[in-house]
Amino acid sequence: MRRSELLQWFGLLGGAAAWTCQHGALLFLSSARCNPAGARWAFGMTGWQIGVTVAAAAVALAAEWAAVVTALRTRELEYDGPPPLGRIHFFALAASAGNVLFLGAIVLNGIGAGWWSSCGSS
C-alpha cells in the first residue's frame, strides 16, 4: 500500500515538477547568459539546454511509467471507488494522461529556449 501510494504521487506530481524545474532552470540560464552580470561566465547555452531538457524529459517519462504501472495494478477498481485504492486508481489515470502533456511541454520548452538564445527576446 505504502509503495503504491508513493508510486502514485510520483506519477501525479513528477511530470509537473520536472516541467516547473526545467522552465525555471532555462529561464535562469537564459537570463544569466543574456545579462551583463552573467555574461562573464561565458557558458555554452546549448549544452545546458540539452542537458536540462533531457533530464526533465527523463523524469517525466519515469513519472509516466509510474502512473501506468499504478493504473494497471489497480485496474480492477472503479475510478470513483472509495479511498485510498479508488483515489490511487483515479490519480494514476489522470497522471498517465497529464504526463504526456508535460512531456510535450518539456520538449517545446527546450526547443523554445534554443530558439530565443540570441538574447533578443527580453
Place this chain on the structure above:
Amino acid sequence: MSEHALPRRAPRPKPLAHPNGWWGMALFLGSEAVLFGALLATYYYLRFKAVHWPPLGTPEPKVVLPLVLTAILVTTSVPMQLALRAAQEGRLAATRLLLAVALAVQATYFGLQIHLFLGDLAKFSPGDHAYESIYFTLVGAHHTHVAVGLLLDVWLLLRLSTGLTRYRLTGLWATTFFWHFVNGLAVLVVLTQVSPAL
C-alpha cells in the same frame, strides 16, 4: 457512479477522506491557478515595461464599484460552505436555500460586472494597446469562471430538487471548492485591475 439516497436527517459523518470528485476539482483548479498566474505575471511584466500605464488617452479603471462587488462576491463563500455542511448533515431544505442565496448574490455580481465590462468595451478596445489586451483578457477570464460557477450552482439546484445523493453531495463539495477558488482569485484580479488608479 451509483446514486444512493441519503437519509434526510443522517448524522454528520466523520470526515475521513475527500471523494475523488473533490480531488478531480483540485487537479482542475491547479491548472487554473497556473493559467491565472501566467495572466497576472503577464500583466505586471507589461506594466513594468510601459512608460504610461494605462496608456495616454485610456481612462483609469474604476475603483470603488469593482472593490465593493468583489467584497460581496467573497461573502458567498459563507453560504456555499454552510450549504455543504447542511448537505453533509442531510438537511436538504437548508442546502437548497443556502445554495439559492449564494446563487442570487453571485448572479447579481455577474450581471453588474458584465455591465461594467461592456461599458469598458465601449470606451476602449482590446486591440488598442497591450494594457487593454491584458485588462480584458484577465477580467474576462475571471468573469468566465464566475459564469461556470453559476452554471454549476443551477445544475446542483436542479439535481437537488429531487433529493440528496452521495453523487450530488460530491458535486456540491467540488462546486463549493470551485467557488472558494474563484472568490480568492477575484481578490487578486480586482486588486490588479484597479492598481493603476491606487
